[in-house]
Amino acid sequence: MLKHVGRIKSNQRKVIVAYRTVPGDADSAIVVTTENLEAADHDSLMKLVESNSGQTAEELADVMARSRLSDGSNMLARLHKTGKMVKVPTDTVEMTPDLKTTIMLNELNVIIAQQKGISVEDLAVKDKSAQTQPVASVNEISDPVAEPAVQASDDGVLTDDQLAAQYRSQADSLFKEAQTLRKQAEELAPTKKATAKKKTTKSSA
Secondary structure, eight states: OOTTEEEETTTOOEEEEEESSBTTBTTEEEEEEGGGSOHHHHHHHHHHHHSHHHHHOSSHHHHHTTOBOTTSOBHHHHHHHTTOEEEEEGGGEEEEEETTEEEEHHHHHHHHHHHHTSOGGGGSOGGGGGGGOOSSOHHHHHOTTOOOOOOOGGGTOOOHHHHHHHHHHHHHHHHHHHHHHHHHHHHHSOOOOOOOOOOOOOOOO
């Protein structure tokens, strides 16, 4: 079973789902069109998807934000800026976790929301809305020869401030997770602190 992997139902074009839902638009998702990627970028993205961090992430974009492509550039930022991330309706995406299983993304979102006891609208990551702004339209993903153009910063490209805020958010999250794990580790096996024995000598008068 492989999370985050899917295809556009109408034309079977493969996509990687970065965000299952969009803040304020629960019926849309942000996906990466894999066939338009350069070979090195495609390999980097798929390795991330298949990695433990990719498979344990609720939203792949979270780990994309702290991952690098082969040229050293930030994965989320560059795929966003070069038009490889597009906004599509969730009812047009088939998730394909394996060769025998398919489920529509909108149906999967309902199942996940029910398991969490929340609404589908609440699945969206509210504090990362800057990353969910599309840089290409849904029409570009349905045209096999279309190559989304690089957009200017006022068309949804991440600014340095937005990217910095993303990094801070990730750092805070990781720090809290580290504190929780350390606390759990201490409860299981408390750290043994080495105490140096001090020898005191009494001088005779």
